[in-house]
């Protein structure tokens with residue numbers, strides 16, 4: 001289904017390159033232009049034939065495109081917006097895939113011209129890997145794509161973008177950026193913070209325990225190390241740009257952790273057992289939802305091709 005004439009993707013890492021593959025595989029646009037700050041990345045994109053054209057210059061890259069997708073760390077948006085603003089085609093749609101949404105309008109609405117449709121987006125799908133080789137076309141299939149259009153957004157432009165994500169196999173939900181950032185703070189951002197912290201603490205203990213923390217790391221810790229291997233630049237920008245929601249959710253998390261600490265100290269087995277039973281039920285519900293085609297499937301595992309999976 002051809003929805004756009006020419007799509008420019010800025011940032012051809014894991015997500016941008018997956019978008020390029022999905023655009024092509026599903027015939028969503030006629031021409032794909034790839035733009036990235038890294039010459040090595042653009043060389044790889046050309047070698048993998050992920051785009052019809054590679055272009056290092058931001059203004060040249062967006063010229064003639066009716067769709068521009070930002071797929072760089074969210075902290076880069078302001079500078080990119082400044083650079084492309086005057087070069088955008090009349091009536092073009094500008095969207096993004098960033099993990100934080102409140103910051104997008106703040107960074108871009110002042111620097112983009114009035115004639116473009118700015119519709120922020122976020123595919124809730126990813127892996128811990130980075131770069132154009134890590135991407136794959138089916139990354140978004142069966143996953144949510146969240147759009148956070150401004151209140152005065154053009155309904156036709158929103159609908160077209162919704163159709164693009166649906167063509168990739170995603171289910172689309174529309175919400176406010178504030179709601180997005182609060183929900184994702186607890187379901188995605190804090191889990192990453194916890195993983196970074198526990199792996200960091202364990203690494204610090206290495207000296208004390210004579211390397212045994214890593215040597216005897218059990219399944220649970222290994223799962224944390226996968227998440228803690230995620231891209232440092234991307235996640236630095238997530239936390240700096242979703243500060244309020246993350247700090248609010250972290251406050252609640254810390255209170256609950258203190259309650260657990262107290263239960264352990266005072267031997268309150270019932271409190272521990274009740275919480276662990278409840279969380280087991282949450283997991284069961286998530287798995288069930290993932291298997292039910294009609295239900296939300298946040299818990300459904302990715303169909304990650306074997307060659308793109310984390311190596312243990």
Ligand SMILES: NC(=O)c1ccc[n+]([C@@H]2O[C@H](COP(=O)([O-])OP(=O)(O)OC[C@H]3O[C@@H](n4cnc5c(N)ncnc54)[C@H](O)[C@@H]3O)[C@@H](O)[C@H]2O)c1
Pocket residue numbers: 010011012013014015016035036037038041071072073074076080097098099100122123124125126127128129130131132231234238
């Ligand atoms: N990794 C995930 O699981 C995931 C999931 C959903 C959304 N996201 C979001 O997608 C975006 C990209 O993440 P990723 O995982 O693909 O990262 P990545 O590190 O794999 O790729 C980012 C690419 O952007 C390029 N880049 C950086 N600054 C640039 C600039 N100023 N101009 C042009 N190119 C620039 C880099 O060279 C790199 O090729 C982020 O905003 C992230 O929050 C990531």
Ligand SMILES: O=C(O)C(=O)C[C@]1(C(=O)O)C=C[C@@H](O)C=C1
Pocket residue numbers: 098099123124125126127128187188189227230
């Ligand atoms: O599966 C993973 O490795 C991810 O971290 C993906 C994940 C997530 O937290 O679920 C990470 C960041 C995103 O913005 C969306 C998805």
